[in-house]
Amino acid sequence: MKRFDRLIFVSNSDTCRAPMAKGIMRSKYLLSDLEVDSRGLVVLFPEPVNPKVEAVMEKHNQSLKDHTAEALRESDFDERTLILAVDEENQRKVFENYENAQNVFLLSNYVSSTEEIKDPYGGSLEDYGACYDLMESLISKLVVLLNEEELLC
Template sequence: MTKRILFVCLGNICRSPSAEGVTRALAGSRDLMLDSAGTSGWHIGEPPYGEMRRAAGARGYDLDTLRARQFARSDFESFDLILAMDDQNLADIEALRPPGNDTPVRLFTDYAPETGADHVPDPYYTRDFDGALDLVETCARGLLASLD
């Protein structure tokens, strides 16, 4: 059975598309449906941020076909697991949870406790695209290991 996972950040142009792209690349032939979204609608229809695409591309991850979209209440029904990049994203997601819905919403960093990170820093603001990708790769490996 296909596992449906959604990655969510603020604008869906750095962290969540990189999480989607990295996880897809590392997943190999696993039966997964992956997507990403932002809690804001600022960048709907736009590709991931140029610096994020370049940093990911240097590691062999192709984010070029991804386009930003806004998280929707219907995503609770469409996905088996929703992963937020930070506490504010998680709170914004939970604020839209339909009554009675029990879709798990967790922090992506929950899958990399060894890092001590409690969130994926936003490289749009920190400018540390490689550092964000390092953490995303670690979280993605942890996520995939949890699915085995």
């Protein structure tokens, strides 16, 4: 039996790193179905991804054109949902602002990495590309980990 049915990536606004992670994860092969989504901690209104994120995703034959930012909700937490924050500040805010926060981890720590996923907001297209490359590497490790867990259950 698999450990999680759902995976939510969390960033500040759900317009950059979290949806990028969602898009990358959805392009990967998993041994079992996993609902993959993203959420933001400060979402004042629904908005699309940052245009530079979309440009980088398109370069990798992926698209987030249908993505609309959504805020993290108390109802997103349960024992079958894995919440992966893209940085320590967002992880801390999840624990501070959500009473029933559970299964909340830092993406890099979850895959035994010390690399920090820096927010490219305001940076060049190359900065967004570097963020994608790091995220792709971490998510590839995540896929291996989740597939191994599936085989062990």
